[in-house]
Amino acid sequence: MSEALRPMVKSRLYEQVLERLRAHVTEAGLSAGDRLPAERDLAASLGVSRASVKQAIVVLEVQGLVEARHGGGTYLVRDTLDVEPVEQLVERRKRLPEVLEAREALETKLAELAAERRTDAELETIREALDFMRDEIAEGANGVEGDRRFHAAVTAAAHSSLLADFMKTIAQQITESRTESLRQPGRPSRSLAQHTAIYEAIAAGDAKKAAAAMRKHVRTVAKVRLLTWVPED
Amino acid sequence: MSEALRPMVKSRLYEQVLERLRAHVTEAGLSAGDRLPAERDLAASLGVSRASVKQAIVVLEVQGLVEARHGGGTYLVRDTLDVEPVEQLVERRKRLPEVLEAREALETKLAELAAERRTDAELETIREALDFMRDEIAEGANGVEGDRRFHAAVTAAAHSSLLADFMKTIAQQITESRTESLRQPGRPSRSLAQHTAIYEAIAAGDAKKAAAAMRKHVRTVAKVRLLTWVPED
DNA sequence: CCGGTCAAGTGGCTCAGCCACTATGCCACC
DNA sequence: GGTGGCATAGTGGCTGAGCCACTTGACCGG
Numbered sequence: 001m002s003e004a005l006r007p008m009v010k011s012r013l014y015e016q017v018l019e020r021l022r023a024h025v026t027e028a029g030l031s032a033g034d035r036l037p038a039e040r041d042l043a044a045s046l047g048v049s050r051a052s053v054k055q056a057i058v059v060l061e062v063q064g065l066v067e068a069r070h071g072g073g074t075y076l077v078r079d080t081l082d083v084e085p086v087e088q089l090v091e092r093r094k095r096l097p098e099v100l101e102a103r104e105a106l107e108t109k110l111a112e113l114a115a116e117r118r119t120d121a122e123l124e125t126i127r128e129a130l131d132f133m134r135d136e137i138a139e140g141a142n143g144v145e146g147d148r149r150f151h152a153a154v155t156a157a158a159h160s161s162l163l164a165d166f167m168k169t170i171a172q173q174i175t176e177s178r179t180e181s182l183r184q185p186g187r188p189s190r191s192l193a194q195h196t197a198i199y200e201a202i203a204a205g206d207a208k209k210a211a212a213a214m215r216k217h218v219r220t221v222a223k224v225r226l227l228t229w230v231p232e233d
Numbered sequence: 234m235s236e237a238l239r240p241m242v243k244s245r246l247y248e249q250v251l252e253r254l255r256a257h258v259t260e261a262g263l264s265a266g267d268r269l270p271a272e273r274d275l276a277a278s279l280g281v282s283r284a285s286v287k288q289a290i291v292v293l294e295v296q297g298l299v300e301a302r303h304g305g306g307t308y309l310v311r312d313t314l315d316v317e318p319v320e321q322l323v324e325r326r327k328r329l330p331e332v333l334e335a336r337e338a339l340e341t342k343l344a345e346l347a348a349e350r351r352t353d354a355e356l357e358t359i360r361e362a363l364d365f366m367r368d369e370i371a372e373g374a375n376g377v378e379g380d381r382r383f384h385a386a387v388t389a390a391a392h393s394s395l396l397a398d399f400m401k402t403i404a405q406q407i408t409e410s411r412t413e414s415l416r417q418p419g420r421p422s423r424s425l426a427q428h429t430a431i432y433e434a435i436a437a438g439d440a441k442k443a444a445a446a447m448r449k450h451v452r453t454v455a456k457v458r459l460l461t462w463v464p465e466d
Numbered sequence: 467c468c469g470g471t472c473a474a475g476t477g478g479c480t481c482a483g484c485c486a487c488t489a490t491g492c493c494a495c496c
Numbered sequence: 497g498g499t500g501g502c503a504t505a506g507t508g509g510c511t512g513a514g515c516c517a518c519t520t521g522a523c524c525g526g
Contacts, residue, residue: 011374013510014291019373038476049511051284054478055291058247062292070477071518083416141252183316246479271507282480287508303508304487 013048014055020046021056022081031079036066038073064176099173100222104215106166107151111198111214113158115207122157123203129153130199133192142182143192148175150195154202154214181221194220246281247288253279254289255314264312269299271306332406333455337448339399340384344431344447346391348440355390356436362386363432366425375415376425381408383428387435387447414454427453 021036036042039057043050057074060066065081068074118126133146151174155164167174182188194217201210254269269275272290276283290307293299298314301307351359366379384407388397400407415421427450434443 011369011372011378012291012294016373023373040476050477051287051512052510054284055288057477058245058288058291059295061245062295068477069519071475072520073476139249139252141248273507283508284481285479287510290508301508302488304506305489306507 013052014059017042017046017048017052017056018059018081021060025076025081030076032076034076036074036076096173096177099170100177100218102166102170103174104218104222106163107154107218108211108215110155110158110160110163110167111202112207112211113160113163114154115202115205115210117159118157118202122153126150126153126157126199126202130192130195133188133195137188137192142179143188144179144182147178147182147191147195154198157202177221190220191217246285247292250275250279250281250285250289251292251314254293258309258314263309265309267309269307269309329406329410332403333410333451335399335403336407337451337455339396340387340451341444341448343388343391343393343396343400344435345440345444346393346396347387348435348438348443350392351390351435355386359383359386359390359432359435363425363428366421366428370421370425375412376421377412377415380411380415380424380428387431390435410454423453424450 021042024030025036030036037045039050039053043053046053057066057068060081061068063083065077065083066074067077114122114126129146129149129152132149133143136143136146155167158164182191194213198210198213198217201213254275257263258269263269270278272283272286276286279286290299290301293314294301296316298310298316299307300310347355347359362379362382362385365382366376369376369379388400391397415424427446431443431446431450434446
């Protein structure tokens, strides 16, 4: 435990920027959906380079606290930039099984409706999402954006604004489970295969088969997720 | 949920770099302590700018998977760059209370011994750690490095290689609880005050008071941490 | 009122370069 | 022999300028 052997660790610049950003959000009373100052402005007012500001924003991005839209600004996802306390994270995990049950009910019905009601244009959009996910995986990404698009396209094709609204209320939690699920080795390609099966059923107009395929898919995701949760000692 | 309204989200470049880095570590069979290629080399071989490589490395840094030493290269902390599965994280949380109990026992005794055995030079090192943490907090950081140095200095001043070895075996888990604890609002300054009390007792050679101050400090940390753990439904 | 166009604003990314720090090997000196 | 100092190359930290792609909103013509 000799001290002298350890390197001198100065805090990195981006960490200080992070602190200032958190403080700014708190002081300015910003809340979810509000826009952060532009990177150039932040760099100027903090007296650092844009690259350092960007590093800080990347950190906030991977922590899911901020969403940077190319050309459109950077937006707050929550009311604060503080990392979520473990307590709340555990709390949310406990509610997750319910969310996944709800998702199964909703998406199964959505797939069924989509098979019956989809227009050719909507079918095409679903297929594009499939292609997009395939490209993502080929590039080495996990396909999370393609996955999101696929489910969004199916939802749109079902032409049920009520079911779509329900989906919206659990969208955030679904996003989280999606990311975690697709991080499992081998998951992206298996998920793509299941999407393909759903697509084919919808393309064929086979409502029953589409519902079954979607149910199987959602249950797979739920299973992966539940394995990571240990409810008690 | 119309798809066309959503921005075209191409995966950010740094995310792709991240994937390639993970793959490289796996394929090259690198393990903890090994050095990653230099940023310039990575940028060249991946065909991206150094800024993008750096963004990816910053992500790995905040995830604790990598340690970048200014001028000395970037090193692997674990044998992999994959984020820790939630399952293992939960497992470790369950063991944490034991670790904190052990820490209380060890550090209390270490403080006591330090008060009796410390040399003037060692006392000076402890004071420097205190000053360092104060500066960190003044700069807006959370003081985690100063905290680490303080406890390391006290351990060294105790002149007990056996106790020091015991501390080493739980060092990793202590580091994690340290980081999390100091993230709580107001914690850094309160922690600094407790450190000061410990320092003064050691400086005065008051073993009993030093032990008591250290016990109080460690228990405070343990309390903060335990609040975040919900053992059952 | 609608739809198209255009300019300003913004994030994504690159390039070139300087600085601070580290690691290494060499060399003078003891 | 080895020990300490020192130069040098390598490396991460950070900057500034700049280009591109995309979004946004205002403006204008129909």
